[in-house]
Amino acid sequence: MNRLGHQAAAQATWLSVCTAERFLGEQALSWQHVVAGAIVASSMCADDWSPDSDQGGVMAKIIPGGHRGPTHMPELVAGVLYLLTVVAGDDLDWFVIAAAAAWGSHLAVDFFWGGIPFGILTLMGNKKRMGFKLNTGGPAEEVVTWIMTFASVPLAYLALGGPTPWVTA
Numbered sequence: 001m002n003r004l005g006h007q008a009a010a011q012a013t014w015l016s017v018c019t020a021e022r023f024l025g026e027q028a029l030s031w032q033h034v035v036a037g038a039i040v041a042s043s044m045c046a047d048d049w050s051p052d053s054d055q056g057g058v059m060a061k062i063i064p065g066g067h068r069g070p071t072h073m074p075e076l077v078a079g080v081l082y083l084l085t086v087v088a089g090d091d092l093d094w095f096v097i098a099a100a101a102a103w104g105s106h107l108a109v110d111f112f113w114g115g116i117p118f119g120i121l122t123l124m125g126n127k128k129r130m131g132f133k134l135n136t137g138g139p140a141e142e143v144v145t146w147i148m149t150f151a152s153v154p155l156a157y158l159a160l161g162g163p164t165p166w167v168t169a
């Protein structure tokens, strides 16, 4: 999946979390947190601060295993997110959730567009991937990117506290 697709997925995921938090959670996030989280999710879903940090730049030289190697292992991503929650503490939990939306959605779409590694087996040299082999930049990607981009508009409205006929408060 290309950058645009990763961004659409990360934004739709983050705004869905915010919307769920508003209607199902104990307390809705402030609009400042919704906006800041959207920026975090958008910048951490692709390139150097995403699982694709193994694709170029400094990180690619440090991380072994080539593209979609260790950085795309679901356990490792979950482990790093867990460490982030410990470091960040309660006040920055929105940041960690936004990072989780970015990296989680990244792995989810990579699962369909080319596959992700078989977890921990990657470290033992396993090169096989789980998932599907949809074409990056192909028609399916275009449709899914479009749907997620479009869905982000009503999701943003709901996440930011827009009035609805079914909730008065």
Ligand SMILES: [Zn+2]
Residues within 6 Å of the ligand: 051, 052, 068, 072, 106, 110
């Ligand atoms: Zn990737």
